[in-house]
Amino acid sequence: MRSIYLDNAATTALSPAAKQAMLPYFDGIFGNPSSLHTWGQQASAALQDARERIALCLGADPKEITFTSGGSEADNQAIFSAAMAGAARGKQHIVSSAIEHHAVLYYLASLQTQGFDVTILPVEPGTGLVRPADVAAALREDTCLVTIMFANNEIGTIQPIAEIGALCRQRKIPFHTDAVQAVGHVPIDVRALRADYLSLAGHKFHGPKGVGALYCRKGMPLRSLLLGGAQERGHRAGTENLPAIMGMASALEESLALLGQTDAVMVPLRDRLIARLRDIPRARLNGHPTLRLPNNVNFCFEGVEGEALLLLLDAQGIAASSGSACTSGSLDPSHVLLALGLPHEIAHGSLRLTLSRYITEADIDYTAEAILQVVERLRAMSPVWERITADR
Numbered sequence: 001m002r003s004i005y006l007d008n009a010a011t012t013a014l015s016p017a018a019k020q021a022m023l024p025y026f027d028g029i030f031g032n033p034s035s036l037h038t039w040g041q042q043a044s045a046a047l048q049d050a051r052e053r054i055a056l057c058l059g060a061d062p063k064e065i066t067f068t069s070g071g072s073e074a075d076n077q078a079i080f081s082a083a084m085a086g087a088a089r090g091k092q093h094i095v096s097s098a099i100e101h102h103a104v105l106y107y108l109a110s111l112q113t114q115g116f117d118v119t120i121l122p123v124e125p126g127t128g129l130v131r132p133a134d135v136a137a138a139l140r141e142d143t144c145l146v147t148i149m150f151a152n153n154e155i156g157t158i159q160p161i162a163e164i165g166a167l168c169r170q171r172k173i174p175f176h177t178d179a180v181q182a183v184g185h186v187p188i189d190v191r192a193l194r195a196d197y198l199s200l201a202g203h204k205f206h207g208p209k210g211v212g213a214l215y216c217r218k219g220m221p222l223r224s225l226l227l228g229g230a231q232e233r234g235h236r237a238g239t240e241n242l243p244a245i246m247g248m249a250s251a252l253e254e255s256l257a258l259l260g261q262t263d264a265v266m267v268p269l270r271d272r273l274i275a276r277l278r279d280i281p282r283a284r285l286n287g288h289p290t291l292r293l294p295n296n297v298n299f300c301f302e303g304v305e306g307e308a309l310l311l312l313l314d315a316q317g318i319a320a321s322s323g324s325a326c327t328s329g330s331l332d333p334s335h336v337l338l339a340l341g342l343p344h345e346i347a348h349g350s351l352r353l354t355l356s357r358y359i360t361e362a363d364i365d366y367t368a369e370a371i372l373q374v375v376e377r378l379r380a381m382s383p384v385w386e387r388i389t390a391d392r
C-alpha cells in the first residue's frame with residue numbers, strides 16, 4: 001500500500017539536512033550556553049549563529065529573535081507583551097479575526113476575563129480574507145494590539161499583512177502576525193510587512209517539534225512568560241533547546257533555498273488536485289482560489305462526514321485532516337469554516353490536504369482517485385445525501 005502524508009499543516013517530517021544539523025548538539029556540543037567554560041561557550045556560539053541565520057531569513061536583526069517552545073508560546077508571548085504594555089497606559093482594546101489559531105483566540109479570551117475588550121473581525125465569506133478597511137475601522141484610541149495571522153492553517157488563505165501592518169504602523173498601534181503557516185513557505189520580510197511581532201514554529205517547515213521563535217521589533221515591549229533564568233536576554237527563562245534550535249535554523253534556510261523549486265512543482269500539483277476534486281458534484285473549495293498557501297487544499301463535500309472520509313483515506317494510506325475539532329475529540333465543525341459562512345452540515349464534510357516538497361504527481365493522482373471513490377461510497381450510504389439529491 002502507498003503511504004502519502006498530506007497533513008503538513010499539522011506537522012512536517014524532519015528534513016534529512018535538519019536532522020544532520022541537530023546531531024552534534026546532543027552529545028558533542030552539549031554544554032549549557034550560559035556556562036562560562038569552553039563547552040558552554042561553544043554552545044553559546046552555536047546559539048548565536050542560529051539566531052543570526054534565522055534573523056537573516058526574516059530580514060530581522062538577531063537581537064529581535066527570541067527562541068520559544070513553538071508557535072503557541074510565541075503567539076502567547078507576543079499578545080501578553082503588547083497587552084501588558086497597553087494596560088500600563090490604560091489601553092486595553094485588541095483587534096483580531098475570527099479565523100485565528102486557538103493559540104491566539106484562547107489567549108485573547110483569557111485576556112477578556114481580565115478586563116480587555118477584544119474586537120473579533122469577521123472574514124469575507126468563502127475566501128476567509130480579512131479586509132484591511134475593517135481593521136482600520138476597528139482601531140480606537142485605546143487599541144494596544146492588532147493580531148492577524150499571515151496564512152490560515154485550515155484554509156490556507158494568505159492575508160493582506162503588509163497592508164494591515166502599514167495601517168497599524170501609521171496609527172502607531174502594535175501589530176502581531178501569527179506566521180506559523182507561512183514561514184518557510186512564502187518569502188517573509190518583517191520590515192516590509194511592518195510587523196512588530198511575528199511568530200514561527202520549526203515543525204511546520206521540516207524542522208523539529210517543540211521549538212519556535214518570536215520576532216519582536218527593536219523597541220517594542222517584550223515580557224517573559226517564564227520566570228527564572230536570564231536566558232534569551234531575559235525574555236525567556238530556561239536552558240535553550242540547542243539541538244532543536246540548530247535544526248530549525250537549518251530547516252528554515254533549506255526551505256527558503258528550495259522555495260522557487262518547491263513552488264514550481266507544488267503549486268501545479270495543488271491546482272491539479274483542486275481541479276480533480278472540483279469535478280465531484282457538490283464539492284466546494286474553501287478559502288481563496290489564488291491567495292492561498294502553495295501547499296493547501298481544503299474542500300467540503302456535501303452529505304459526507306469529514307471524519308468518515310479521513311478514516312477511509314487512512315485505510316488507503318493517505319493522511320489528511322478534517323475541519324472538525326478533532327483535537328478536542330468533538331465533532332463540532334471548526335470555527336474557521338463557520339466563519340467562512342458555511343452551514344454546520346456542510347462544514348462537517350470538510351477535508352484538508354496539505355502538500356510538502358516530498359509529494360509527487362503520482363501521489364496526487366492516487367489521492368484524487370481515492371477521494372473520488374470514498375466520497376461516492378460514503379454518499380451511497382448517506383441519508384443526508386439522499387435528501388440533498390431528492391430536493392433537486
Ligand SMILES: *Cc1c(COP(=O)(O)O)cnc(C)c1O
Pocket residue numbers: 009010069070071072073075101103149151152153178179180181201202203204210212
Ligand atoms: C501550528 C500552529 C500554531 C501552533 O504552533 P505549535 O508549534 O504547535 O505550538 C499556531 N498558529 C498556527 C497558524 C499554526 O499553524
